[in-house]
Amino acid sequence: xxxxxxDWKRAxxxxxxxxxxxxxxxxxxxSLLEATNIIEKKIIDLGGGIAFPVxxxxxxxxxxxxxxxxxxxxxxxxxxxxxxxxxxxxxxxADTAVSISLNSKKELIYATDKxxxxxxxxxxxxxALYEIGEVINQSITEYGFVPIRNLSGHGxxxxxxxxxxxxxxxxxxxxxxxxxxxxIAIEPFATDGIGLVTEGKDSFIYELSRKKPQRDMRLRKVxxxxxxxxxxxxxxxxxxxxxxDKNNILMLLNNLERQGILxxxxxxxxxSSGMVSQSEHTVIVDDKPIVIT
Numbered sequence: 001x002x003x004x005x006x007d008w009k010r011a012x013x014x015x016x017x018x019x020x021x022x023x024x025x026x027x028x029x030x031s032l033l034e035a036t037n038i039i040e041k042k043i044i045d046l047g048g049g050i051a052f053p054v055x056x057x058x059x060x061x062x063x064x065x066x067x068x069x070x071x072x073x074x075x076x077x078x079x080x081x082x083x084x085x086x087x088x089x090x091x092x093x094a095d096t097a098v099s100i101s102l103n104s105k106k107e108l109i110y111a112t113d114k115x116x117x118x119x120x121x122x123x124x125x126x127x128a129l130y131e132i133g134e135v136i137n138q139s140i141t142e143y144g145f146v147p148i149r150n151l152s153g154h155g156x157x158x159x160x161x162x163x164x165x166x167x168x169x170x171x172x173x174x175x176x177x178x179x180x181x182x183x184i185a186i187e188p189f190a191t192d193g194i195g196l197v198t199e200g201k202d203s204f205i206y207e208l209s210r211k212k213p214q215r216d217m218r219l220r221k222v223x224x225x226x227x228x229x230x231x232x233x234x235x236x237x238x239x240x241x242x243x244x245d246k247n248n249i250l251m252l253l254n255n256l257e258r259q260g261i262l263x264x265x266x267x268x269x270x271x272s273s274g275m276v277s278q279s280e281h282t283v284i285v286d287d288k289p290i291v292i293t
Contacts, residue, residue: 002181002284003158007092012282012292014048015087015094019293022054022083026100032056032073036066043087051086051093052161052234053205062151062189062276063268064203069238069246080104082278088233091158095185096293097280105275108145108190112279115139115147115169115188120281123289125180133168136188140169146195147188148276151268156183156282159231182285193274200267204237206253207263222252223261234265 002008021042025035039054057065058079067073075081084097099109115136122135132153140147153167165176169188178184208227214220222244226235240249256262270276284290 002183004090004092005284007089008094008183008284009292011048011087011089011092011094014043014046015085015096015282015293017046018043018085018087019083019096019098022085023098023100026056026075026081026083026102028075028077028102030075031071032075033067033071035075039083039085048087048089051088051095053236053238055082055084057082057084057267057276059275060193060270060273061200061267062148062197062270062278064205064265065267066203066205066236067238068204069241075102077102078104080108080275080277082276084278084280086161088159091231093156093158093161094282094293095156095161095280096282097187097278099277099279105192105277107143108192108275108277109279111140111143111145111190112188112277114143115190116186116279116281119186119188120283120289120291123178123186123283123285124287125285126177128177129165129168129174130171132186133174134171136168137170140188140190143190145190145192148191148195148197148270150196151187151189153184153186153280156185159233161234178285180285180287183282184285185280185282187278187280189276189278191270191274191276193270193272193276196271197268198271200269203265203267204250205234205265206237206257207234207265208232208261209263210261212259212261218248218252219255222249223256
């Protein structure tokens with residue numbers, strides 16, 4: 001539920017600026033790492049906190065494709081990039097995404113843009129979740145594509161990017177209703193594939209799941225740094241490599257993951273290698289929805 005609406009609105013203002021900025025940064029022959037660093041620095045320069053590592057997911061990768069240590073990926077002509085951006089102010093998160101065409105699949109982008117706009121039109125207290133999914137599904141299929149059924153929007157709470165409820169991209173028969181003051185991210189994904197994602201490669205994006213005492217001083221230092229700087233927000237191994245021994249940080253993070261202390265987000269490719277588009281806004285549920293992004 002909403003508290004101190006000014007934090008949420010300020011996060012949304014910055015996220016909106018960053019979304020537009022990303023469209024100018026992501027170009028053919030620009031590297032993924034360079035673009036990511038530029039966008040993340042801009043969030044800080046505008047006075048925001050980074051709510052999760054900037055994802056620039058390419059082509060069939062639907063989500064969680066973020067630059068890794070010494071990343072050599074370069075954007076190419078024909079790529080379709082999903083720029084997924086999160087900004088927070090005191091833990092109040094604005095989550096937004098835009099698909100960027102480098103001469104590729106513009107009609108796929110239109111499908112998710114339209115679906116997002118149509119979904120926002122019906123948001124109000126008392127709307128059932130399945131109704132949102134039905135509108136998104138209808139909008140996407142009108143363009144000849146399919147929604148990705150096992151990706152969804154979500155609720156947002158302070159310092160928690162993924163909270164209840166799940167906001168579906170198809171009619172999943174969920175009759176739970178939205179309440180006034182809820183913060184939700186609506187994020188249609190469309191594809192020319194079969195409409196399912198699977199777990200792919202490591203993203204090296206982590207999130208603190210639970211606390212557990214550590215005897216190893218190195219693990220204690222890393223865990224203390226994570227708790228102090230990110231709390232329960234997702235973070236990148238790339239960031240920690242600036243503060244700790246670059247050659248050891250992945251080993252230490254893997255140790256914490258094995259203990260169940262850290263959750264590791266996997267890249268999410270479309271199962272049939274179909275191209276994927278994404279559009280996303282964060283909305284505060286009200287009689288007239290407040291789109292903060």
